[in-house]
Amino acid sequence: MIKKKMKSLVLICTLCLSVSIFSGCGNKSSEEVTSTGKDSLVVATAYDAKSLDPHAVNDVASSNVMTQIYETLVQLDDKGNLVPMLAESFKQVDDVSFEFKLKKGVKFQNGEEMKASDVKFSFIRASKSAPIAHIMGDIDINSFKTADDYTVSFKIKTPSTGFLPSLVHTGGSILSEKAVTSAGENYAMNPVGTGPFKFISWTKGDRVELESFKDFHGDKPKFTKMTLRVIPEPTNRVIELESGGVDLAYEVSSNDISRVTENSELQILRVVDNSTQFLGFNTKKKPFNDLKIRQAISYAIDTTSVVNTVWRGVGKVAVGPIGPNVKYSDASLKVHEYNVQKAKDLLKEAGFPNGFKTNIWTNEKKERVDMATIMQSQLKEIGIDAKISVLEWGAYLTGLAKGDQDMFIVGWTCQTPDPDMAVYAPFHSSKMGAGGNYSYFNSPKVDELIVKGRTMKDSDERKEVYTEIQKEIIAQAPWVFLSNGEQVVGASKSVTGFKPSPFGYHVLYNISYK
Amino acid sequence: MDITFYIIFHINKKYIDTEGYDNVNLSIVCYNFSIKLGGEKLKKYILRRFALLIPVIIGVTFIVFTLMFITPGDPAKIILGESAPAASVKQLRDEMGLNKPFLVQYGTYLKNLVVHQDIGKSYVTKRPVLKEIADCFPATFKLASLSMIFAIAIGIPIGIISAVKQYSWFDTFSMIFALIGISMPVFWMGILLILLFAVQLHWLPASGFSSINHMILPAITLGAQSVAIITRMTRSSMLEVIRQDYIRTVRAKGQKESVVVLRHALGNALIPIITIVGLQFGGLLGGAVLTESIFSIPGVGRLMVDAIKMRDFPVVQGGVLFIAITFSIVNLLVDLLYAYVDPRIKSQYS
């Protein structure tokens, strides 16, 4: 009797469960895009976006999505020159003033037309945003003038040559004032832009669905649906690419590259990006305040073998603070010499013939941990006993801002085409500590050069200033430059029109299928 | 998955007799049996269980709050990014109330929880925590359910057969097989399954969670742990029951062996098995963090780990609270089912 009751109970439970599970799936699988027909694009990305509000975040994953939805006033062409996007024409009136004439008849994805008021609204909002303060924070919000619906002019507080090019960053996206004000706090999940793709849905941690925007003012995209899937495991991204589950896979890891290139149905597209991984010294702390110690360690580390072992052909050995694809990068710089004897001699001169104990901080990113591991053993050869502390990102940032570190491995990305961003925050004395100058580097000479460079107009003289900056920073050795990253994207052979960007987030709407 | 969630333990006959049971040799000691149950009605029992939940919940929030408080790392800094100016970071901290002393922050949280039933908004997405969890829960629930179904469908039959054919080859093999299930790290098994079924054989997709096909591998991976536990539990429980006198009686009456096993033995043996299944299920709902990572499943476990890394305190708090309450409810349901099904316990309440 009991058993009967129980059995039926169990049966009912199982039935309920099955119904709930399978009914849930039924809906999903019918509407979702699993296979890649010619009319859709599925991309495997490594991280989920944090927000789709360009003023709320500053991370590559969010920008990956936002760059399909929004447009900026200006963009870069193939040669790296600034050309119009939403602005029909633009002019730098003086050191601090800019004027833009906007394209007419550009529609937002909510049907409204883009006007100068939207630009004013977007930029004022952007200037108040903390995550992109280093790009948009200098705008003078009281200086906006909108002569008519399609003309807008404003000033920035201090002269900066890098400001105009930095407007290509997603932080300079133009938002619809109406959409933002009516959505209020929910705007991040309901983005509205002028770009070729409009937002459909976002399943957190899983995927973002976009659809082509019918009233887009430019060239219509050649496919209708775009899905950006989140697949954190690198192996899985490539597996999905191979099985046809996705058309593109971002951040292909080094050991999968040959697998993709040898696959006749796939291709690899790559570009060295603007990120630099480095081993920094806390120049405020003994003994790293002594240049000889820093130079000794620089000689003791064989950066070429570190990079080759860890990155296995992805990226390049870094030679200086300005990455190879950023303007005014000095192409004549060479990899730092690896010379154990010189290192030992310098150590002795500095008063540490038997080496010393120290700490290398890093976060849990595998490549950084691996680089630390190799450097640890290389440093042992000159008597330096380095303990590795793998800190979790949150704790790491806090610690770096406090200045407790000895040596630390971290990366810095120049997010704008202009070299100022590559050197200002990491090396200017006003940014020591929480500002981004984690080496507490303080050189009046470099300070002066940096300030000079950021206000000069593009010219040979400006180039010389940045050459000088690079030379001086290398000589002072606040960092051991390790590697420049590389964007490695795997794609199906039928994909054309895709060019990975050194900024780390890529435009997808130009893609077509062969 | 977690063996410490239950304890298999002999209860000394004397102890049982003082409580008025007899012959309950294999039992799960849950805290409810430590409360003297003599003569209370069922409703009162349920109410009491719920009432007891409240201090547990408060305790959980306290522990999680304390842990988050002492964890280094500033949520404001993480949210705003490395390039954010220090002034903005400080301003955000003030807005979030992070500069107030511990007790004030905790008090505010509790007040919001109890008075307004508000568990706050995520620091990162600014959406209500409840919505964040609600978005992730279906995936976790589906995964847990499928894993359980898989575990039960395999575990119980194998357990029964092993018990009936004790010491046979089948028995030994199935026990070893079950043991391997518990011994293999979940993430390794997951990766191996992906390699075999997705890469080599192309039978199943490697990641994602949008169709039944996608759920098979994760369910097997997660279920493997539970299969092992359920198989062993079924086996030992059946072994217990089969030796009883009343089984011998039924056999003597001339019943077919299958009827003996399936109706009489299994019926009585199911009791502790149900308890285990319930506990396992509750545990799985806690977020199979590792499985979700490998298969890119957007579930509660992943949500929690990401929230911890981002110092998204409200989400961590809300998530753990949610899991704790769910687990307690599952616990309660299992105990009720147990009590309902076993007439000896049922008689205590009527």
Added chain:
Amino acid sequence: MDLIKSVLNNNSKKKKSNQLLETWKRLKKSKLALVGFVILIILFLVAIFANVIAPYGYAEQNLKATFQFPSAKHIFGTDEFGRDIFSRVIFGSRISLEVGFIAVTIAVIIGGLLGAVAGYYGGKIDNFIMRSMDVLLAIPQILLAISIVAALGPGIINLMIAVGISSIPGYARIVRASVLSVKYQEFVEAARAVGSSNSRIIFKHILPNVMAPIIVQATLGVALAILTAAGLSFIGLGIQPPTPEWGSMLSSGRGYIRDYWYMTMFPGLAIVITIFALNVVGDGIRDALDPRLKN
């Protein structure tokens, strides 16, 4: 008085030695448990003599000999830094056993004490302690471990603490139940009548009875600790390089699994075998202690 005391003492001593022998005899009967036991002994020996057995150091890098397949020179191959995987697995046994045992010891001592106090004194103390245990139990174990490691910082010691703390409730419950079952037995009442102090009763009479289920739970607990540590390494928390912990070796090898399967195979097998052995021995002890399975 003294006569009664001495009788009590003798009783408990005889009980203990008889129990031990009997348990051992019954344990020997299960072949599987014996196999597990042997494996564990080998593991212990490997851990103790790791220095002698391992042909290379566990941190010895050879950047020119990376990703070598298993060969005569490197039985298990080399990893991404050219380190010998066999040596790392050997040294890894030390780490895993350390983590397992220390974590369990922390849990047993703290949990056991809490459980004993709760069971023995009963009443409000009992209630408070067990409710606190419920609170700990309500938080999923791996999340608790992750939070603790995030709070305390990285490193093996914090890993052990994290795993240990999350295991406390289990032992508290066991000890408490054991204490409860024994509390009302005659010899305890007799001991109290004779005037033994509470703590004396706990230590001399109650604890020996508790040992049995604790040992069972502990062997399984060591297994769980090793798995949790491996899981944490997998997420990226806990182990500092170049520590050769099996879980972190699995984790760092998983990116290469399609080409260099041996990087994950051997640490993975090591984990499986160790945990298998622990489980089997745990089961064996449990079965051996179960009076009803005597026949």
